[in-house]
Amino acid sequence: MAGVHISTTINGDMVEFACPQDETLLNSLRDRVGLTGVKEGCGTGDCGACSVTLDGRLVCSCLVLSAEVNGRNITTVEGMSEEGKLHPLQEKFIEHAALQCGICTPGFLVAAKVLLEDNPKPSEEEIRYALAGNLCRCTGYDKIVRAVQAAGKEMRKKRR
Numbered sequence: 094m095a096g097v098h099i100s101t102t103i104n105g106d107m108v109e110f111a112c113p114q115d116e117t118l119l120n121s122l123r124d125r126v127g128l129t130g131v132k133e134g135c136g137t138g139d140c141g142a143c144s145v146t147l148d149g150r151l152v153c154s155c156l157v158l159s160a161e162v163n164g165r166n167i168t169t170v171e172g173m174s175e176e177g178k179l180h181p182l183q184e185k186f187i188e189h190a191a192l193q194c195g196i197c198t199p200g201f202l203v204a205a206k207v208l209l210e211d212n213p214k215p216s217e218e219e220i221r222y223a224l225a226g227n228l229c230r231c232t233g234y235d236k237i238v239r240a241v242q243a244a245g246k247e248m249r250k251k252r253r
Contacts, residue, residue: 097160103128104172112159119143119154122169130170130199134228141227144200145169151207153226170199173206181251182206182244191240193231201227205241213249217242 100109103126110125119136122128122145131154134142138153145154146168173180182202185191192198201224208215208223215223220241221234229237 097163099159099163101162101164102166104168110159114158114160116159117155118145118147118157118159118162118167121159122154122167128169128171132196132199134196134200139228140197141200141204141224142197144203144227146203146207149207151204151226168203170202173202180206180244181247182209182241185240185244185247186237189236189240189243191232191236197227197229197231201229201237205244209241209245209248213245213252215241215245 095114096111097114098109098111099121100107102108103122108126110121112121112125119131119133122131131145132142133155134140136155138156141153143154144151146152147157147162148166173183182205186198186202204224204227208220212219217238220238224234224237224241
């Protein structure tokens with residue numbers, strides 16, 4: 094099987110790696126780049142655990158081939174914190190106990206960040222709709238929704 098050389102931006106850094114042409118972005122991020130925050134939950138795009146942004150758009154990395162990301166911009170959960178400081182979403186997920194086993198958490202965080210960047214004051218319904226592609230087997234979704242609401246409020250304060 095022929096391989097491909099990938100040159101892309103991941104979390105603001107230029108990254109190069111080689112992989113088989115049929116390798117998913119999920120596997121490349123974990124196995125070649127060492128970004129293990131992205132998780133495999135289902136491998137079929139149904140659970141959201143592998144969510145990343147690709148050129149600012151939320152995608153399931155298990156459904157994207159690495160060969161498709163050459164020259165593009167990827168952000169993973171590892172790219173959310175800045176200068177060693179947790180993103181408000183990460184802080185609020187901890188504060189509101191919106192995580193348990195942690196498999197789904199990175200995907201929820203990435204999806205919630207996309208939501209809050211687009212809509213800084215979403216309603217509960219809008220939050221639930223935006224996160225509908227992410228599944229959690231451990232927590233009730235109420236804690237996750239409250240964490241997103243609290244993070245949105247904090248992020249709005251910082252923008253003023």
